[in-house]
Amino acid sequence: MLFYHVYIYGGLSPVHYCGISHCKEIVDLLLNVKNLNLDQKSPLGITALDYSLLDGSIMNFDKIFAKTNKPLRELNCNGNCYLSCxxxxxxxxxxKHLIEDLHFDPNEKGDLETSTFPLSQAIMMRYYEMIVYLINLPNINFQIYRKIKLNNVIDSIPLVFETIMTKDKTIYELxxxxxxxxxxxxxxxxxxxxxxxMKTYPDYYNFNTFALIFDNYGYDVNSQDSNGDTLLHLAATVNNGHLMKQLMNLIIQSSKAVDVSIKNKKGQTIIETIIDNYLLIRNKNSFNPNILIELTDSLSELTLGNIAMLIGFFPKIFIPEKLQNTDILLWAIKNNNVEAVIALLKLGFDLNTIFSDGVPFFIDRSVVSYAAENKNDKILRALLSTRLVFPFNDDDYGNYPIHYAVRKKEYSTCLRLLIIFPGVDLNVQNKRKNTPLIEAIECRNINGVEILLSTKKVDxxxxxxxxxxxxxxxVRKRCKDCIQLLLKSKKINFNNLTKKGENLLHYAVNTGDTNIIEMILKIKYIDVNLMSNVGTPLYYAIRCMNIDIVNFLLEKIPNIDVNYVCKIFK
Incomplete structure (x- = not known):
């Protein structure tokens, strides 16, 4: 349906000017012409009454309407009722004028083709003020349906669908x-x-909409559509694992009986529906391209998540042997789903596998590393309690679970659990030769550094x-708290040099921080004139053109050598 605010005057007869003229005398004069045909249409198929509405002229509309002898139900604006227009x-x-003064029916079908009613029209447009007005009319009909086209199929939807489609919280709550x-x-x-x-863009809908309907309706969780699918069948296959988890929580908390054995018309239970999609992802070469499902990595992730969530909520659910692998367990760990992890452990899943290919984002880590990385001590405690796992397994980069545990700032429970576990090497190195202590400092995890140093087992x-x-x-990370903690260690060797022949003063000068330099200068026997592969600490300051640090070194170090600073120009 098309409406015009800018009119094409070419081809209009005088009768049409009755609708668009703002001159009262001209309108009165034209309407008094004998044999005036008010039904005459312009080249756009619009009558004088239509034009008065489009122009928003209540005065002209009333005058033309008074001259019209047709019943209200026969009046329309190019196929649409005047109220909807x-x-x-x-x-x-x-x-308001049409309804209250001219007694137009607010329940009249607006669009003759799609059966759009005035209330439906207001909701579609998210016209809040109009919705409030219409729903407060004493005779408004809420039991109306509108035809829509979804996926090339005509559907007739009730008003509650219309409300939800606005995706406007204020409107649907109203x-x-x-x-x-x-x-x-x-x-x-x-x-x-x-x-x-669930079927139409579930990602756009807030879970509160679900909860509002679910609570008000007392929803039958086992209700099936024409395909035999329950809500959980649908939730299991849409790209919204978070929504499924929320929905399941809502169902469980409501104490409603969930029948996970219900089969749809394909003969699939809820878990079989998930597995069917999961196996399609895993076997892309045999996937039928005619099935209208877009294969994405996220879908693979979500199908695993849906299985894990179902197991968490229904531990006795049957899992086929072909899915008895660690993919599902890894998903549950990564998403901190404690209930699912515990249920899967009871099923005897293999916990000692290091994954490198398989599902795209499960790369080269053990399940213990995932738990440590996600700082979930409940899951890590459950894994370690099996005594079947080896928390000293490394990943493709040589990182062990304890490397992951020390990376989380201000969180120590996972680290403490690993420290007391038999067989864990606190000095284990990854492929960059970083120990857990070095890794903690790299992440500026002061709490982790304190815990490791307190064990007395850290080198x-x-x-x-x-x-x-x-x-x-x-020093390189400018972590003064870590420096202070390490300076207290009686076992530390302050004379170590890097592969470039640098000592701690070289590193301190590079920070440009006089407080750190002063901390290092307090160390006994530090060689202030040590020549690295490049030069002395003074040369490092000169090379960086840091005049403040140069002055600071000259003032603080009486015996500093100013003649021999650079190896290149020795």
Missing amino acids: AIQLKYYDFV LLNTKHIDLAARDSFNNTCLHFM VNIANIDGETAIFVA
């Missing part, structure tokens, strides 16, 4: 709280509004691939 044009006062909308209404395909939400003098010991890394 006024709503579409957002003429609030015009709508309408759903009227208590007049039938939340149990179904469309042509036997979908309830919740089925409809503070182990160097990484660049020849840096822990205190070198602390």
Whole structure:
């Protein structure tokens, strides 16, 4: 339907000017012409009465309407009822005038083709002020349906579907709280509004919409659509694992009986529906391209997540042997789903596998590393309690679970659990030769550094691939708290050099921080004139053109050598 605010005057007869003229005398003069044909249409198929509405002229509309002898139900604006047109044009006062003064029916079908009613029109347009006005009319009909086209199929949807499609929290709360909308209404395909939400872009809908409908309706969780799918069948296959988890929590908390054995018309239970999609992803070469499902890595992730969540909620659910692998367990760990992890451990899943290919984002880590990385102590405690796992397994980069545990700032429970586990090497190195202590300093995890040093089992003098010991890394990272903690260690060797022949003063000068330089200068026997592969600490300051540091070194170090600073120009 098309409406014009700018009119093409070519081809208009005098009768049409009755609708668009702003001169009262001209309108009165034209309307008094004998044999005036008010039904005459312009080249655009629009009558004088139509033009008066489009122009928003209540005065002209009333005068032309008074001359019209047709019944109200026969009056329309190019195939649409005048109420719907006024709503579409957002003429609030015009709508009130039509209903209250001219007695237009607010329940009349607006669009003759799609059966759009005035209330449907206002909801579609998210016209809040108009919705409030219409729903407060004493005779408004809420039991209306509108035809829509979805995926090339015509569907007839009730008003509750229309409300949800606005994706506007203010509007759907207003309408759903009227208590007049039938939340149990179904469309042509036997979908309830919740089925409809799951099928049409579920990512856009806030879970609060689900909860509002679910609580008000007392929803039957086992209700099936025309395909035999329950809500959980649909939730298991859409790209919204988070929504499925929320929905399951809502169902469990409501104490409603969930029948996970219900089969749809394909003969699949909920878990079989998930597995069917999962196996399609795993076997892309045999995937039928005619099936209208877009294969994405996220879908693979979500199918695993859906299985894990189902197992968490229903531990006795049957899992086929072909899915008895660690992919599902890894998903549950990565998403901190404690219930699913515990249920999977009871099923005897293999916990000692290091994954490198398989599912795209599960790369080269053990399940213990995932738990440590996600700082979930409940899951890590459950894994370690099996005594079947080896928390000293490394990944493709040589990182062990304890390397992951020390990377999380201000969180120590996972680290403490690993420290006391038999067989864990606190000085183990990854491929960059970083120990857990060095890794903690790299991440500026002061709490982790304190915990490791308190064990008395940590070697503070182990160097990484660049020849840096822990205190070198602390200086490079400008972590003064870590430097202070390490300076208290009686076992530390302050005479270590990096592979470039640098000592701690070289590193301190590079920071440009006089406080750190002063901390290092307090160390006994530090060689202030040590020549690295490049030069002395003074040369490092000169090379960086840091005049403040140069002056600071000259003032603080009486015996500094100013003649021999650079190896290149010796």
